[in-house]
Amino acid sequence: MTRLPFPVAAFSAALFLAASPLAAQTAPMSDEDRAAFGAEVRAYLLANPEVIFEAVAEFERRTAEAQSGMDNTLVEINAEEIFADGHSWVGGNLDGDLTLVEFMDYRCSFCRRAQPQMAEFLSTDGNVRLIIKEFPILGPQSEVMSRFAVAVHQQGTDAQYEEAHERLMAWEGDFTETSARLLAEELGASVEDVIGAMNSDAVSAVLTANRELAQRLQISGTPTFVMGGLEGGELLRGYMPADEMQGIAAQLRG
Structure with a gap:
């Protein structure tokens, strides 16, 4: 337009x-x-x-x-919380020379479109860490789904969170307590531990920290990406195809 x-x-x-x-x-x-x-x-x-x-x-x-x-200044000032907050799930190449951070919402259609693009970028590059920031901004269902994902991360394993994340990204329809129980069981996680943790202070603290960080970075929509490392990086607002990610990665590496 x-x-x-x-x-x-x-x-x-x-x-x-x-x-x-x-x-x-x-x-x-x-x-x-x-x-x-x-x-x-x-x-x-x-x-x-x-x-x-x-x-x-x-x-x-x-x-x-x-x-x-x-x-760029905002990323540099907040680099520690962006790239090493200690509570977000980390995947991809854990020893990668660049980190891609995604602020996402499971109900966001553009986040869903970005999912295969991110997978292609990570597969093609092979030297990138991935950090997921749960950032539910599209209503109560988004909140419930993110609470479930964070609870799985805290109560289960990294592999269980990764699978939960992928399943939730493709979820159709409402996500209810029954849905959460069935999915936790399918993931092999402790159902009662996950359900019990969803409304805990520990899960709330993660979501609050992510929201406060997003506010400092002036992020109001999803998906939003940050690519770089503790020395700084690029804030990338909105959907981005794999080839654009590859181009930015090349620029950051010099």
């Missing part, structure tokens, strides 16, 4: 003020001068409409550059 992020007329006026002899005047413009200036701007834009779109493109480039710089 193409859109202009601000009023074209206002931007055009600012553009021409910089180039117009009127900009050099120190006294306020008279009504006559203002009318003449407006006519000059209008005539030029009608003759050269492409100037507006060139300026908009440059504005968007500078805005994206500024956002990227701010995001």
